[in-house]
Amino acid sequence: MSQVLILVDSVGGQVSKSTGELATFGSRLGSVTAVVFEPALAAQLNGFSIANVVVVTGVDTSKYSPAPVAEALAQLITSKSATALLVTSSARGKEIAGMVAVISNSGLITDAIDVDADRITTQSVFGGGTTVHSAVTTPTAVITMRSNSIEVVAGSGTPTQEEFAPTISEAAKLAVVNSTEPAVKGGRPELTEASIVVSGGRGTNGDFKPIEALADVLGAAVGASRAATDAGWYPHTHQVGQTGKTVSPQLYVACGISGAIQHRAGMQTSKLIVAVNKDPEAPIFELSDFGVVGDLFNVLPVATAAITAKKA
């Protein structure tokens, strides 16, 4: 049976939700080996379609980022004769994937939303306007998968576990992380993983309270337009768009956001789009399934109360 590697992501010691999605895609291609760089994560991998867990030892991922991870993965591809490596489509994931592709002479596909048993990938490009199917012709395919693209299928049993000590080159240690200021973690889900995202723009005028209140009643992550992050109203890590995060949740709620092309680039493939904007001509309405023309400071509190009532 073909061997497939998946790179397990984590934030704050917790395995990311995308791990289950990678395992589900991976199990279509062969037997899934999950690769972790923190031993403590291995115990969190039961119940997925994962046959084996490799714990990589001796790599300080907090000091050197991300070249040593790429070298370790490339060596595992060789030792397992893996036919595919699946990684989450985050900034870091894509960078690692690019490096692995170079080291292992493998074809690379980024931002896939699907992959079938024959390694044919589906990408949604140009802001969701075009669907592309591609094939990788090299023995190993390196593919980054966009979050929220598949329902996780649970697996049974406990995966086997092994350790792997890669050889890390000096070149991989040239870029050094001197310090990290950890992201302030609220109780909300991670932006790219959330099934619902509520975003605010310039129309909030700096007041994100109604956005956060709606997000919390929906169990959603909070996003922001560039106008809002540039003004310092919300952290840059929450920016949605061309130069921010790309999200594709079940539901995206845009509040006080005009719908500039650079913003659309990060949210256009959301399954349902809802907009609240006081300008009836705002371009965001062109792609909204449901739009409310009105002041977000009036509309959102009413919506939040109504949703709370429906949930009760």
Add this chain to the structure above:
Amino acid sequence: MKIAVCVKQVPDSWAEKKMSGQVLDRAGVDAVLNDLDEYAVEEALRIVEAHSPTKEAGEGSGHTITLISMGPERATEAIRKALSMGADNAIHISDDALAGSDALATSLVLAKVISTEGFDLVICGTESTDARMSVVPAMLAQRLGWAALTFAGSVIVEPENSKVLIARSTEFGVENMSAAFPVVVSVNEKINEPRYPSFKGIMAAKKKTITAKSLSDLGIAASAVGASAAWSSVKDSLLRPARSSGIKVEDSGDGGNQLAAFLAEKRVI
């Protein structure tokens, strides 16, 4: 310092983009300098200005900024734009055999130019607006055996120490990173505000040298690049029907309730 900036010509992000067979139809749309690459050029100019005795880029600064671009003949338009901002000269790799190159071939060609010319610092944008892969800078560093300092929101260069420091925000927070020359840096749009070319800059750009290079100039076999060598190939592409706009209601006190009712109908709540 010898600084290179990698610039790509892309279809205008406002234009309708579509595939023509297996590749992006680039002929039918207006082409522009990739947005993010303007920020890369601007950052290179600011770095030079900060370390120039004349406080200006160009001759007399003691530093050079060379643009590197791989793309069809037409890409000279985007190169001229970046030259008019103030870069000193450019290398344009153009060859019919390059059509349809994947990211691996693109990084192979760019890395060959960089290693042949020799630079202290290579600056890229974080992503191109057409393919949006965000991989070329990391691939370049990997091929060159250089440090990669990517997704930078701020850059400080210390030429006297041959050192580059960046801050970048990731899923994990803000990372402060550093490395010694030679380094590949990629920059995001928070880093600066790109200048508009001045009239003087536009005139000066007309006289600046764009060196054309073919694959044989670089010693790369045509069979190593282009669509036929691509390790990933497009099988087909379909135009998805445009998202049609849905229901739109005017709020007169009840808009929030209607919104909640819509979500309930769609079973989101």
